Amino acid sequence: MQLIEQSWEWILKPTEALERIEVAGRTCYKSEDKITKDSAEKFVKAIMSRGHESVIEHVNASVRFITNRGVTHELVRHRLCAFSQESTRYVRYNDVEFIKPVWWGASTTRTQNFFLDACATAEDSYNQLIQLGWRAEQAREVLPNALKTEIVVTANLREWRHIFKLRTSKAAHPQIRALMLSCLKGFQEVIPVLFDDMKED
Numbered sequence: 001m002q003l004i005e006q007s008w009e010w011i012l013k014p015t016e017a018l019e020r021i022e023v024a025g026r027t028c029y030k031s032e033d034k035i036t037k038d039s040a041e042k043f044v045k046a047i048m049s050r051g052h053e054s055v056i057e058h059v060n061a062s063v064r065f066i067t068n069r070g071v072t073h074e075l076v077r078h079r080l081c082a083f084s085q086e087s088t089r090y091v092r093y094n095d096v097e098f099i100k101p102v103w104w105g106a107s108t109t110r111t112q113n114f115f116l117d118a119c120a121t122a123e124d125s126y127n128q129l130i131q132l133g134w135r136a137e138q139a140r141e142v143l144p145n146a147l148k149t150e151i152v153v154t155a156n157l158r159e160w161r162h163i164f165k166l167r168t169s170k171a172a173h174p175q176i177r178a179l180m181l182s183c184l185k186g187f188q189e190v191i192p193v194l195f196d197d198m199k200e201d
Contacts, residue, residue, distance in 0.1 A: 001095065001097075001116075001119055001120050001123045002098070003098050003119070004100065004148060005099070006066055006068065007182075008183045009063070009064050010062070010063060010064075011063060012061060012154065013061065013190055014059050014061050014190065017194070018040035018044045018191075018192075018194075021047075022035060022040040025052070044194065054158065056158045056161075057158045057159075058156070061154070061155065061156075061160060061187070062154040064150060065151050065153065065179060066148065067148075067149065068147060069145045070145035070146070070175065071179060074167070074173065076151075078155070080159045081153050081154060082153070082155070083151055088137070088140040088149075089136060090136065093123075096148075097148035098119045101174075102178040103174060122147075126139045126142050126143055157194055160195075161195065161198070164183075164184045164187070164198050167179075
């Protein structure tokens with residue numbers, strides 16, 4: 001059994017996002033002749049300030065999240081995304097990995113040990129069911145939400161804004177909030193302007 005930290009990484013990092021948005025957006029105004037080497041940032045700032053977010057749907061981004069099953073149950077509720085998730089039906093685990101809760105450091109040793117014991121029991125039960133002849137898709141029934149999983153999420157930038165708005169708010173579950181705050185910082189570094197207005201509450 002292993003307890004690991006959740007994380008994320010780029011699968012498809014948007015390149016020239018602002019320039020692509022400008023080309024699409026200027027079609028609305030037939031102002032393509034105003035495109036210059038440096039015009040994209042100013043144009044995108046202007047359309048964002050007017051709430052004209054449909055234009056940013058022309059650019060997609062893909063991210064791989066390594067997190068727990070509970071977080072992915074929340075992620076897949078965003079219906080305008082494409083998802084590809086590690087399958088507990090087809091993946092047979094030997095050394096089961098669990099995601100460390102983000103509140104781990106604030107927990108007592110007693111509660112940490114209780115959590116670790118529960119994970120170890122789940123892993124032992126899973127392995128015993130496999131040994132008794134159950135397939136992975138059957139034995140998975142004893143695995144908890146803390147089970148590590150990987151999911152690739154692809155969405156347009158408008159949908160990513162929606163995801164970050166919901167999942168970084170103080171009302172969000174702490175596990176997904178921590179993951180999405182980290183991911184939001186990555187988007188802010190790679191795609192200026194479009195995510196600069198999104199701040200941690």
